[in-house]
Amino acid sequence: MTYCIKLKVTAFPGICLTDTFQLGEQMYAREYNKRYGKQIDADVYETPFVENSKRVQKQLDTPITVIIGNPPYSIGQKSANDNAQNQHYPLLESHIQATYNQLSEAHTKNAMFDSYIKAFRYASDRLDKDGVVAFVSNGSWLDTNAADGFRKSIEQEFADIYIYNLRGNQRTSGELSRKEGGKIFGSGSRTPVSITLLVKRPHEGKATIHYHDIGDYLSREQKLDNIRKAHSIASLQMNILIPNNHGDWINHRNDSFKEYIPIGDKEDKKGNTFFESIYARGLGTSRDVWVYNSSKKSLQNTIERMVNAYNNQREMLKIGTIEDVIYDSKDISWNASLIRDAKNNKVCNIEDGYYVTGTYRPFATQHLFFHPQLLNESVGAMQKFFPYSMDNLVICMAGNGVPKNYSCLITNKIPDLNIYTASQCFPLYWYEERKGTQVSLFDDGGENYIRHDAITDFILKRAREQYGGKVQKEDIFYYVYGFLHCPTYRETFANDLKKMLPRLPLVDKAEDFWTFSRAGRELADLHLNYEQVEASKDVVIDMHNLLPGMEAESQEQLYCVTQMKFGKLGKDKDKSVIEYNPFITLRNIPLRAYDYVVNGKSAIEWIMERYCDKVDSKSGIRNDANQWGIEHGNPRYPLDLLQSIITLSIKTLDIVDNLPKITFE
Numbered sequence: 001m002t003y004c005i006k007l008k009v010t011a012f013p014g015i016c017l018t019d020t021f022q023l024g025e026q027m028y029a030r031e032y033n034k035r036y037g038k039q040i041d042a043d044v045y046e047t048p049f050v051e052n053s054k055r056v057q058k059q060l061d062t063p064i065t066v067i068i069g070n071p072p073y074s075i076g077q078k079s080a081n082d083n084a085q086n087q088h089y090p091l092l093e094s095h096i097q098a099t100y101n102q103l104s105e106a107h108t109k110n111a112m113f114d115s116y117i118k119a120f121r122y123a124s125d126r127l128d129k130d131g132v133v134a135f136v137s138n139g140s141w142l143d144t145n146a147a148d149g150f151r152k153s154i155e156q157e158f159a160d161i162y163i164y165n166l167r168g169n170q171r172t173s174g175e176l177s178r179k180e181g182g183k184i185f186g187s188g189s190r191t192p193v194s195i196t197l198l199v200k201r202p203h204e205g206k207a208t209i210h211y212h213d214i215g216d217y218l219s220r221e222q223k224l225d226n227i228r229k230a231h232s233i234a235s236l237q238m239n240i241l242i243p244n245n246h247g248d249w250i251n252h253r254n255d256s257f258k259e260y261i262p263i264g265d266k267e268d269k270k271g272n273t274f275f276e277s278i279y280a281r282g283l284g285t286s287r288d289v290w291v292y293n294s295s296k297k298s299l300q301n302t303i304e305r306m307v308n309a310y311n312n313q314r315e316m317l318k319i320g321t322i323e324d325v326i327y328d329s330k331d332i333s334w335n336a337s338l339i340r341d342a343k344n345n346k347v348c349n350i351e352d353g354y355y356v357t358g359t360y361r362p363f364a365t366q367h368l369f370f371h372p373q374l375l376n377e378s379v380g381a382m383q384k385f386f387p388y389s390m391d392n393l394v395i396c397m398a399g400n401g402v403p404k405n406y407s408c409l410i411t412n413k414i415p416d417l418n419i420y421t422a423s424q425c426f427p428l429y430w431y432e433e434r435k436g437t438q439v440s441l442f443d444d445g446g447e448n449y450i451r452h453d454a455i456t457d458f459i460l461k462r463a464r465e466q467y468g469g470k471v472q473k474e475d476i477f478y479y480v481y482g483f484l485h486c487p488t489y490r491e492t493f494a495n496d497l498k499k500m501l502p503r504l505p506l507v508d509k510a511e512d513f514w515t516f517s518r519a520g521r522e523l524a525d526l527h528l529n530y531e532q533v534e535a536s537k538d539v540v541i542d543m544h545n546l547l548p549g550m551e552a553e554s555q556e557q558l559y560c561v562t563q564m565k566f567g568k569l570g571k572d573k574d575k576s577v578i579e580y581n582p583f584i585t586l587r588n589i590p591l592r593a594y595d596y597v598v599n600g601k602s603a604i605e606w607i608m609e610r611y612c613d614k615v616d617s618k619s620g621i622r623n624d625a626n627q628w629g630i631e632h633g634n635p636r637y638p639l640d641l642l643q644s645i646i647t648l649s650i651k652t653l654d655i656v657d658n659l660p661k662i663t664f665e
Contacts, residue, residue, distance in 0.1 A: 016056045021089045024122045028091035065131035071119030073138040096121050104149030111146040130201045139194030145401035145499040148247035159203035162210045164195040173600040182220030210238035253496040256665050260503035271456045279426045284378030284417040287333035289616045292366040295627035299367045306332050314342045329618040348374045358414040362598040364610040384430045386414050393428040404600035406497035408484045410524045420599050427454045428477050467510040475517045482520030485656050492664040512660040535643035540587040559636040564608040596649035603645050611638040
């Protein structure tokens with residue numbers, strides 16, 4: 001028997017050439033006008049193609065029940081020289097502010113204006129009463145502090161949430177990076193990736209959250225194979241997540257953390273903290289390649305070239321020779337504020353800045369051109385911490401919401417914003433410029449500045465009540481640095497320290513307080529004077545492949561480093577061996593030294609990464625780490641420094657091992 005089925009074929013009318021988020025502006029305007037009986041305007045997205053415009057309008061009028069996509073991940077352009085700033089969508093962004101950000105406890109919420117978050121907000125609102133949103137997206141939202149309001153919001157808006165966490169966060173490093181495994185999109189992304197299904201239907205209460213983690217240490221190929229085998233979300237073994245009051249879905253923070261004293265809190269007007277609210281982010285330049293260099297001579301040439309280029313374009317804008325700045329990465333590094341200054345005819349004088357040394361990355365000092373008016377984008381409180389030749393100490397740590405395990409580092413130089421990710425810096429002192437009269441006979445800080453303590457009177461009073469009148473603010477400063485190295489503290493509150501700034505107890509016993517304070521001083525002395533730490537006698541320096549007379553006559557050639565690398569043990573790295581250059585190899589490096597980790601990477605690996613000879617591809621600026629030593633009369637500086645950091649790492653671990661054993665609930 002033969003059956004004949006007649007099908008009605010309808011021609012596909014064609015895709016819509018449109019900006020989806022701009023369509024959203026019209027959607028939000030329409031909804032606002034309908035709800036409030038008012039009239040707000042949104043730019044109508046039109047094209048010169050009449051048929052396309054009709055299809056766009058039809059799409060806008062059609063109920064949608066399924067939205068599938070792989071939205072892009074981008075908060076904004078990396079450099080104004082790219083001349084590719086993200087477009088703004090005022091109504092969409094205001095709705096994000098009124099929903100996701102309104103529910104957030106985080107202080108910094110800029111990440112909620114990332115393109116993929118905008119896609120979630122638009123899709124959630126575009127659905128009809130019932131429907132599904134299915135996105136392959138950046139997975140950072142699952143655990144970041146900034147996304148707590150986003151998580152709280154979708155709990156309320158949807159009935160069921162399904163998440164397949166594919167991991168792959170390469171903004172971590174070391175063991176954490178290895179656990180995150182391969183990047184799903186290869187070199188196309190360093191962020192974690194997740195597959196998310198949001199199911200919208202009538203429901204009561206919060207959503208049921210179904211969660212599957214792909215697992216640790218998987219390569220990209222293994223992950224893709226697991227996805228193929230799963231075939232459907234229904235075949236995955238899903239766990240049910242129970243959010244806490246903070247909006248944590250995974251890696252819940254410890255409630256007892258709140259019982260301790262904040263290291264600092266800008267919203268606490270009473271100052272019931274360890275540090276005054278003067279603490280601040282590190283120096284953000286927006287043009288690191290241009291204002292940092294190992295060679296002061298190279299830096300001076302670069303600054304002169306950029307300032308001349310800036311003033312030339314400023315003059316041309318002034319007289320109308322050009323209508324907009326010329327984006328040329330070889331001449332100048334633009335950002336939005338510098339463009340605005342040029343258009344406002346603001347003159348840039350080199351004399352308004354000054355050359356100093358700054359802590360660019362852990363144990364990596366660079367020459368820095370500090371120009372608070374123009375060439376450094378975000379100076380913050382650095383002028384108050386390090387005005388001209390004033391001495392100071394600052395404890396640096398990552399800002400809120402950083403996925404790396406907690407660590408901190410002290411410095412006596414201007415710290416860069418990314419010495420830690422979005423670093424927060426807590427000073428021993430801060431300085432106020434004198435206004436012609438001396439505020440107090442007891443103030444210090446030189447002829448032109450008044451020096452203030454950054455440790456609060458509140459914590460000094462509390463410490464003296466517990467430990468006696470001999471306690472000084474400096475003792476408390478070092479207590480903080482010592483206590484922040486406590487292993488049990490870091491382990492117990494690991495999740496809290498990734499989401500918020502530290503909160504610290506004053507330990508019960510006076511003996512333990514003084515032990516932590518003394519340890520903090522020892523660690524500070526070690527970490528501040530790292531260049532003077534003696535080389536370990538156990539590490540062997542193997543000289544080989546030497547050219548005739550090189551050891552005696554050509555010190556610069558002998559000790560020149562291009563990029564250090566580990567030795568090989570079969571296919572694996574041999575970390576007991578570091579190939580410094582073709583002529584020098586370090587052997588017998590104790591593997592324990594790699595356990596001293598700063599900002600997600602061992603101190604040794606920071607030296608290996610930063611002390612190299614590198615040319616920036618966009619600007620052509622060369623930063624040759626060898627020049628630091630050469631200009632200071634010591635061509636073997638990178639080798640000496642590497643040896644010092646190996647010893648420093650072991651000594652740091654020894655001090656930490658002898659800290660008081662504190663237990664936490």
